[in-house]
Amino acid sequence: MADFTPEELRAKILEYLETKDKAKNRDIATAIGVSKREVDKMVNEMAKEGILEFLYLGTSYVKLKDK
Amino acid sequence: MTEKKRPLLDELKKGKWPSFVNEMEKSAAKKPVVNTLMDLVERSYEEKRVHWKHGGIVGVRGYGGGVIGRYCDLPEEYPDVAEFHTIRVNQPSGWFYTSDAIRTLCDVWEKHGSGLTNMHGATGDAILLGTTTDHLQDCFNDLSDNGFDLGGSGSNLRTPxxxxxxxxxxxxxxxxxxxxxxxxxxxxxxxxxxxxxxxxxxxxxxxxxxxxxxxxxxxxxxxxxxxDNIQVNQEAVKEYVNNGFDVKEEVLAHCPCNCITFDEEKKELSIDDENCTRCMHCISAMPKALRVGKEKxxxxxxxxxxxxxxxxxxxxxxxxxxxxxxxxxxxxxxxxxxxxxxxxxxxxxxxxxxxxxxxxxxxxxxxxxxGLEPVPQMVHHPRANPYFFWYPEDFAAEKEASEAGKEVAGSEVSE
Incomplete structure (x- = not known):
């Protein structure tokens, strides 16, 4: 598992989502090599800050806001 | 008012217990959609086949759960219930409502849905049965304005x-x-x-x-x-016995651990608490004489x-x-x-x-x-404890010890 600072993790998530319309947290975690729990926490934080938004299509997807 | 007969539903009105059919008929006076629903239920009983399609993606803004999509598979024949979604409302702890809160909940539901509820569903939530996609967001907004929130559904934490x-x-x-x-x-x-x-x-x-x-x-x-130990009030035990309570039959015979003894002469109970599994049968049977321990x-x-x-x-x-x-x-x-x-x-x-x-x-x-400790209480089924483990490293250690002339037991799981 990769070891990122919160700022690095945030940047990695943003970088990954730039390449996708929407993604599941598990896919983000696999792509950047961290645990899903870490991604869950950071994604929730970023959603509360209005950077990301959730899409609920049977399960939860996340996307860049206004992308 | 429908002219259709519903003989199978009528069967469910018989008997001295409450009937959901009676309640639905009362609701139908206010909400004609309930008549259509009863016709569909009668048909399901006749055909022994459910006419609901589960699923579909419906919801309210910001929430991934709390609304369960329900669609009728015969929408042309039963257009009133073509969409009949369920909303789960997070119940208060212990299901304590004020009458005002229940009235508010019902008013919101009569405005936006069929007026039918499950109070409560097996999930614990207040279940509001039957609304259309168009009403979901407005219903949620009204619930939210009145202090209610949705419960869980789907692959998430369900309402505790x-x-x-x-x-x-x-x-x-x-x-x-x-x-x-x-x-x-x-x-x-x-x-x-x-x-x-x-x-x-x-x-x-x-x-x-x-x-x-x-x-x-x-x-x-x-x-x-x-x-700690079950609290025993021996005076209250005597009172039970003097009132004709059969301690042997009602309590001792049902103790799964045989850890209670009764002195018939002194009319006193004693409990071997170390062997008690806290099933609580004795306390439930003699609540005036026995109480749960103090260290809870x-x-x-x-x-x-x-x-x-x-x-x-x-x-x-x-x-x-x-x-x-x-x-x-x-x-x-x-x-x-x-x-x-x-x-x-x-x-x-x-x-x-x-x-x-x-x-x-x-x-x-x-x-x-x-990181949890394995303990003897982790029984998988009676008289078996599968939670004592040997790992490859244990076998290696055993082999090594045996060569050195020592004995090695299986290890506990935590390391």
């Missing part, structure tokens, strides 16, 4: 539920209502955003009588218990569920005793719960409950991953 606890029950070993409220508030993200392999249910009972049936229905059962807390059990991937499971003990401390925000419980979620989320297949994952991977792996 608790027995009435210390509000009405002398047996409560901790404040079930506070814990339920606390967990609900603490895990709002987990409740409203489906991100897990499948559902996860928490049910909380204040004593081993387990009034929420958590042991059979919850992934995590939190059941009140005590770790809860047992945590994991893995209860109905049949899906595997057969139905009862929960296993994972922590025989935990102090549920309000002052520190139930920190120990949070730590355990989040470690369980992490392991389950990382390892489970889609639609695999945590009990099924333990079944597939083994309790040993679960205990190792979560």
């Amino acid at each position: 539920s608790a027995c009435c606890g210390p509000a009405r029950c002398e047996y409560a070993c901790f404040d079930t209502l506070d814990l339920c409220h606390h967990l609900t508030n603490e895990y709002q993200d987990e409740l409203h955003r489906p991100m897990w392999p499948y559902k996860f249910k928490i049910k909380i009972s204040g004593c081993p009588n387990d009034c929420t049936s958590s042991i059979a229905r919850a992934d995590l059962s939190i059941i009140g218990t005590w770790r 807390g809860a047992t945590l059990l994991l893995g209860g569920k109905a049949t899906i991937v595997q057969s139905a499971f009862l929960s296993w003990v994972i922590k025989p005793f935990i102090k549920l401390d309000k002052e520190d925000g139930y920190q120990e419980l949070h730590d355990i719960l989040e470690r369980i979620w992490d392991w389950w989320d990382e390892n489970a297949k889609v639609r695999e409950r945590v009990g099924e994952l333990i079944y597939r991977k083994g309790m040993g792996e679960f205990l190792k991953a979560t």
